[in-house]
Every structure is written in structure tokens, then in C-alpha cells.
Amino acid sequence: MEQPTQRLVDDYVYDTSKVLGQGAVGLVYEGWKKGDENNVIAIKKQNFTLLIEHLGQKNYQQYIRREATIMKQVQNENIVHIYQIKLTKESFYIMMEYCNQGNLRQKLQKYPEKRIPEKEAVQIFKQIMNGYKAIFDASAIHRDLKPENILFKDNVVKIADFGLSKIINKNAALDIYTTNKGTPFYRPPQLLNDQHSVPVEYPQKIDIWSLGVLFYEMLVGKRPWLEVENCSSYLDEIENHDVGFPVHIPISKQTKDLILCMLTIDEKYRYSFEECMDHPFFKEETLEEKSQQEKQQ
Known part of the structure; x- marks a missing residue:
């Protein structure tokens, strides 16, 4: 009843x-x-x-x-x-x-300094990138990748909320309507302006920037730049302050390098999804896992 x-x-x-x-x-x-x-x-x-x-x-x-x-x-x-x-x-x-373990934002709140140790963060990020591969293969962009849209079910990552997503032509530029599109602190610099529509030469790299900010936040406990009151000021922060990693937090060289490649301001030189997956960060992890599997046999 x-x-x-x-x-x-x-x-x-x-x-x-x-x-x-x-x-x-x-x-x-x-x-x-x-x-x-x-x-x-x-x-x-x-x-x-x-x-x-x-x-x-x-x-x-x-x-x-x-x-x-x-x-x-x-x-x-x-x-x-x-x-x-x-x-x-x-x-x-x-x-x-139903994802029974909440979202990444909630997960971060449970850790000291709201950051996840690198070994665990890497495993989470690899699952996020595996999910993103399906988005990439469908010639789509998500446009709202942030901790609130990364869910967990039985310790498995689930990307959610495709309300701002869009099917694109991977080989063509795209005019992106910027007003209210995505969370400002995860937007790439190209979309942090007062124009209603901006040409984006490499639309899929919008998500790569968001993923770079998200991965940094998992490791450091905060986003790479000061959170100021408007998009214009936030753009100034990005353009005038390089990404830095706190010396007291142990983060490997390969991880830092991947994040910097994802957070390159000029979208022409920012890593694509394929370049990310080709980075030694992923290659080394794969070799390490293979070595562990061989030891277990």
C-alpha cells in the first residue's frame, strides 16, 4: 500500500x-x-x-x-x-x-585538511578518467565536472549530472555560451569572461581543465587559486599566479607534472584526453599494477 x-x-x-x-x-x-x-x-x-x-x-x-x-x-x-x-x-x-556513498565533496570533508592521500586519490582519479573515456568516445563534453558530480557506489566512482553536457565535433572549434555554464571555479580561463559566447578551439579541453582542478583539490584540500568574488577577478588570479604544490604534502613528480599539463592556460598547449592517458602517470601505474599481479600469481 x-x-x-x-x-x-x-x-x-x-x-x-x-x-x-x-x-x-x-x-x-x-x-x-x-x-x-x-x-x-x-x-x-x-x-x-x-x-x-x-x-x-x-x-x-x-x-x-x-x-x-x-x-x-x-x-x-x-x-x-x-x-x-x-x-x-x-x-x-x-x-x-543509487550511489550509496555520497559524492567526492562529502568524501573530502572526512579527511584531515580535506585532502586524500596520493595513493588513494590516484585510484579515484583513474576511475574518473575511465568514466570520462566513455564521454570522450561519444564525442561529448560534460562541462560541469566537480566533486559534487563525482559519486560513489560500493567504492566505485560514478560520474553524474549531464545537464550541461554537449555533443561536439572533436575536430572543430565551438562557440560556447558562457552564462551560468558550469561551476566558475572549475571553468577554464577561456570561459571566465563577460562575453555571452566565446569561440573555443579545443572544446574537449574544457573538461580536461576541470579534471585538473578536481585532481589538485583531492590531493591538496583546496583549489589551485584564491576563490574571489567574480569570474573576472578569478581569471586574474589564474593568469598571475602559477600552480603551486605545498611542500609539506607528499605528491609524486609524475602526478604534479600531469596536473600542470592539464592546467595549461593556453588551450592549444593544454593536454588533450589522449595525451593525458599517454602520460607516464598512467603508464607507471599500469606497470606497478602488473608487477603486483605477477607477485600474487
Whole structure:
């Protein structure tokens, strides 16, 4: 028997008293498929009225198409799995797997100085990059990679929230509409300006910058630059202060070098995804793992 707080959407039920998360245009609830109450899932409900207020009449329709299309296409073990997408007259629902260990921001809060030891951070980052490979292979960009959108389920990383994602032509420049696109402190310098639209020659490198900031934050406990009040001032911080690593935090040379390659201001020289995966950081880890496997045999 359904409870007063339970709502039905097709074959799924969600409980309005069990909120898992909240965004600007909706909530994520605990839910389940009818007849399978023990198998908990997450149901994201986004209200059309709020979407229109937040994004505008034209952009909200693009938002829905993007998130629905890309989340169906981009799937691997490190991407949040989608069970069903449903549109009603008033709302947009996404039925997806429930990540029972929260997000990376919450994880960071549990560590001294809000930073993760390098060995563990590397393993998390490798899973993030494995998930990102599915995004890259689908010729897409995420555009909102930040700790809040990196979830954990049974110690496995899951990339979430594709509301700002976009299918691109990898070999062509792209005009990016900058207003309210992505979290400012994870945006690359090219998108930290007052223009409404800017040409980006290497659109996929937008995400590489965000991933570099995210990896640095995992290791150091804070982002590479001072967090100032507006995008223009933050851009000044980036352009006038090199990325530095605190001397008291043990971080390997290969890890530092990879992060610096990902946080190169000039997008022409910033690493691409392929160059990241070709970096000795990943090669050395692979060799180390192979050596450990051989010892276990």
C-alpha cells in the first residue's frame, strides 16, 4: 500500500520524504521499481517551470534533450547508470542507480585538511578518467565536472549530472555560451569572461581543465587559486599566479607534472584526453599494477 509521501511515475515509485540531493531546478529522491522495493534507486525530478525560469524557454528544451540523449549514450562502470527517462506535462524524471556513498565533496570533508592521500586519490582519479573515456568516445563534453558530480557506489566512482553536457565535433572549434555554464571555479580561463559566447578551439579541453582542478583539490584540500568574488577577478588570479604544490604534502613528480599539463592556460598547449592517458602517470601505474599481479600469481 502506497504511503502519503509516495508518488508513482510509470513503473517507478519515489518517496518525497526521502531526499537524496537538491539542485537549482529539482530534487533527487529515493525510489524503487514497483514490486521491487528492496532495490533502491535514485529518481531525479526536475520541474519544467523552474527549468524555464533558470534557463529560459528555448534553453530548457535543449537541456532536456541533451541530458536524456547523452546519459543514454554514455555508459560504463564509472558512469551513473540510467534505467528510464520520463517526461510528463510538468516534470522531467530520470530513474538512475543509487550511489550509496555520497559524492567526492562529502568524501573530502572526512579527511584531515580535506585532502586524500596520493595513493588513494590516484585510484579515484583513474576511475574518473575511465568514466570520462566513455564521454570522450561519444564525442561529448560534460562541462560541469566537480566533486559534487563525482559519486560513489560500493567504492566505485560514478560520474553524474549531464545537464550541461554537449555533443561536439572533436575536430572543430565551438562557440560556447558562457552564462551560468558550469561551476566558475572549475571553468577554464577561456570561459571566465563577460562575453555571452566565446569561440573555443579545443572544446574537449574544457573538461580536461576541470579534471585538473578536481585532481589538485583531492590531493591538496583546496583549489589551485584564491576563490574571489567574480569570474573576472578569478581569471586574474589564474593568469598571475602559477600552480603551486605545498611542500609539506607528499605528491609524486609524475602526478604534479600531469596536473600542470592539464592546467595549461593556453588551450592549444593544454593536454588533450589522449595525451593525458599517454602520460607516464598512467603508464607507471599500469606497470606497478602488473608487477603486483605477477607477485600474487
